[in-house]
Amino acid sequence: MTEYTLVPPGEPIDLDNCAREPIHIPGSVQPRGYLLVVREAGAVVLQCSANATALLGPGVDGVLGRSLPEVLGEPAARVVLEQVAALADHRTRNPGLVQVGAGDRAVVMDVVVHRPPPATAADPGPVFVVELEPADGPRPLTYGSTYELVRDAIADLNRTGTLDGLYDQAARHVRRLTGFDRVMVYRFDAEYNGEVVAEARRDDLEPFLGLHYPASDIPPQARAMYEKSWIRLISDVDYAPVPVVPTDEPLSGRPLDLTYATLRSVSPIHCEYLRTMGVRASMSISLLRDGRLWGMVACHHYAGPHAPSYGVRAASEFLGVALSARLVAQVEQDLLAESRRASGVLARLVAASRDEDVRLAQALTRTGDLLDLVPADGVVVCAGGDLATRGRVPDEASCHRLASWGSALGDGVVATDRLAEEPGAPQVPGVAGVVAFALPDGGTVVWVRDEVVxxxxxxxxxxxxxxxxxxxxxxxxxxxxxxxxxxxxRGRSQPWDDRHAGNAADLRSHLVEALFRRGQVEVGAARALQRTLLPPTLPAVPGWAVDARYEPAGTGQVGGDWYDGLVLADGRLALAVGDVTGHGLPAAAAMGQLRNAVRAYLLDSAPPAVVLGRVGRLARWILPGQMATLALAVLDPATGVVEHASAGHLPPLVVRADGTAAWRRPLGSPLVGLLEGDPRSETLVLEPGDALLLLTDGLIERRGESLRVAMERAVERVGRPCAGGLADLALRLRGPGPGSDDDATLLLLTRA
Known part of the structure; x- marks a missing residue:
């Protein structure tokens, strides 16, 4: 159930070990009701709370081992079993209303049914738990007692447009519904310290609004319980726990898990905590955000024991669910408004970064937009070797230390309100908080906040x-x-919101693009360009499968390999693989132009040889001196006919359905850059089960070895290629030993 080691049963609990107290298996219940554990097969009672004899008859032995109809009576048992059978989550049908006993001993009870969480996938159950509470007070969910109150509360929550307003409305309505002396809305920070952000109370009680409480007041396993069970009531902090008999559930031999039990006995340390506060009764309602405990509504009663009926508690739980949903919606609404505001600021910063007549550091700091994007006292920008600042920043030497630290942060964004505790961070007098990220050119942007005592x-x-x-x-x-x-x-700044780090991350992505346009970090920018030019997806053609793989050389340089696939206007499928000579930004830029040229010339469904001839003429005009190899194949999906041509590239490698493989004969065309006129072309037919491979020589060649030997080895190792298996295929084709220093690209076409 938990990620921490629980203390063994019987070990005394104090504040040293209360965070490991097994509160889900207390072995006892609160005495305001009665508990039965029933085996579903035969509806036999396996366990009961020791006080059940006061309701059901003399002696525990008169309860255990008997059927539920014998214990509760036929009508009451029927209600329970109908609840169990009604829904997978029968807790949604709680509570039922039953009469236990007859004549003068007849008592009307709320009956609540749930299944304990399974301890393991092989849990021997199933068993279910039946809890009975006297049906005191207004009947649950009657129009006057609860529906009107809940309806009014939901209406007020929906009319409220601020978080503080939601807190106040929730506290007021929960107190009105439950009758507790004090109701507080309690919000957790990132470390689970709590703050009272709203309260409704008796006039004679001192206010708790604004008070903080340490995370140790609600240990981790208790928070985990609040995430599973929305509501918990202690009707009398001085209650004497009633043991469950026997302690271990007989079918599994394990202590009974009471996570979902409304009567679950609570930690004696918690009751001592409440008594110290002068509290006689307590109820809590969980507030969740994305399934995690965000806060709670805490209810305290001082005048004596207080036990709202199950119906009132159910209505309160519904309010907690509604408030949780409304809080999430309000937070998202606030985030959307902030996002829109930040988008406008970000747009201005992006525009400034594109002004290539101004150095980037100066362009970003000439207005206060950086401080509008991420509210701070000052900001330090280092880009292209320049350092510039805006707002209130430390002395120049400290700014350089911050810049040096920020430039080594990697790809993420760091946001801390305790700079002194950040590993490797510089000690800068007066600065306690930073948001920072590194830039690819070795620069950085660091927002700073002063220490706030x-x-x-x-x-x-x-x-x-x-x-x-x-x-x-x-x-x-x-x-x-x-x-x-x-x-x-001391030693802290005002904390940063999550959106501040998000705004910084958005800016970083735009600045990376700005650095590319400014010609900074050529290799890194070329990589980004190459990734964007490779198609994010390949065409889906019925009866055919297309897959591709690109592997960089691992030398730290960027080559000019690329692949593409698109469906033409006449329904045919065009596939291309190319390799531009050279490395770095020029190769990547040439790759992009050739790739776009191939796409443009394919628009009128020209044959592959014609497309290559046009690309060759264009390359000699706009890319003088640039060389590239290029293979182009066009498939008619209906017939399986493939027309292919190449310019200085490896021919297609065809693998037939029977596993035989062979290279198509080389057509002897010169490279793009030397190509004059249209190259030769050839056709082939792919039958069902056949495959065609277009690849670059970096995948098969080895240093000091002829290309012919590499091609023969590829035929031996290609096997039966299939879509989704190109990583293994590339590994087989590369093989052990010294490989090529070039990138490797593989494009596969298979017929079903």
Whole structure:
């Protein structure tokens, strides 16, 4: 159930080990109701709470081992079994209403049914849990008692347009519905410290609004429980736990998991915590965002025990679900508004970065847009060897230290409000928070925030554990005072929102493009260009499969390999593989122009040889001195006829359905850049099960070896290629030993 080691049963619990207390298997329940564990097969009662005899008859033995109709009576058992059978998640049908006993002993009860979470996939169950509570108070979900209140609450939540307004409305409506003396909305920070952001209370109670509580008040396994079970009630903090008999569930031999039980007994440390606060009854409602605990509605009662009926609790849970959804919607609405604002700022910064008449660092800092994008006291920009600043920044030497650190951050964005705790970060007097990212040219952008000595008002000293002396030794107990305790926090800035890091990441992606346009970091920019020119997807043609793979040489240089595939206007499929000589940005740029030229000349469905002839003439005109090899094949999907031509490229490698493989004969055409006129072309037919490969020589050639030997080896190793298996095929074709220093590209066409 958890990712931490739970303490063994029977070990005393104190504040040193309460975070490992197995609260999901307490072995006991609260005495406000009764619990039965029933085996579904035969509806036999396997376990019961020890107090069940007060309702169901004398002696536990009179309950255990008997059928549910015998224990509850036929009508009540029928209601329970109908709930179990109704839905996969029968908790949505809770509560049922039953009468237990007859005559003067007849009692009307709310009945709540759930299944315990399975401990393992091989859990021997199934069993289900039946909980019975006296049906006190207004009946659940009657129009006057709950529906009107819930309807009004939902309407108020929907009319509210701010987070603070949502908190206030939720606190007010939950108190009105449940009758607790104090209802607080409690929000967690990233470390699960809590803050009271709204409350509704009795007029004579001191306010808790704005107080903070440490994460240790709600340990991790308790937070995990709140994520699974939305609501928890302690009707009397002085209750005596009622044991479940027997403790272990007989079918599995494990303690009964009470995660979903409304009567689950709670940690004695928590009850001690509440008593110290003067609280006599407590209820909590989870607030979730994306399935994670975001906060809670905490209800306290001081005048004595307080037990809202199950119907009222169900209505409160519904409010918690509605508030969670409304909070998520409001957060998303706020994020959308911020995103729109940030998009406008980002557009101005992108425009500034494209002004090639101004150095990039100066272009970004000549206005306050960087500080509008990520609110900060100042910003340091290092780009192209220049350093520029805007706003309030430290001295020049400190700015250079920040720039040096930021330039080594890799591809991500770092956002911290505690710079001194960041590994490898420079110590800069007065600066406590940064958002920073590195640029590909060795530059960086670093936003800085000053240290802010914050005053945090805690509900009692968060470090104030006390020793409790009792028979058998000394243990650590909760703090004894919850009076206002003020702490001054140093070494931190105002925290950053997640959207600040997101805005910085968006800017970084645009600045990478700006650096490319400015000619910075030629190899990195060429890689980006090459990736964008390769097609994100290949055409899908019924009865045929097309797949491709590109592997860089691993030398740190970018070659001019490329591949393409597109369906022509007449329905034929065109496939191309090319290899531009050279490396770096010139090769990548030439690759892009040739790829686009091939696409343009294919628009009128010209034959492959004609397309290559036109590309050759264009290359001699716009790319003088640039050489490239190029193979082009055009398939008629209906007939399987492939017309192909090449300019200085390897011929197609054809693998027949029977596994035989052979290269098509070379057509002897010169390279693009030397090609004059249209090259020769040839046709072939692919039958069902056949495959055709277009590849670059970097995939098969080896240093010091003739290309003929490499081609013969490829025929021996090609096997039966298939779409989705090109990684293995490329590995087979490359083989062991010293390979080529060139990129490798492979394009596969197979017929079903």
């Amino acid at each position: 914050r005053t945090v008002d805690w509900g009692g000293d968060p470090h104030g554990k006390v020793e409790v002396r009792e028979e058998g030794g000394v243990r650590l107990g909760p703090r004894t005072s919850f009076a206002l305790w003020r702490e001054h926090v």
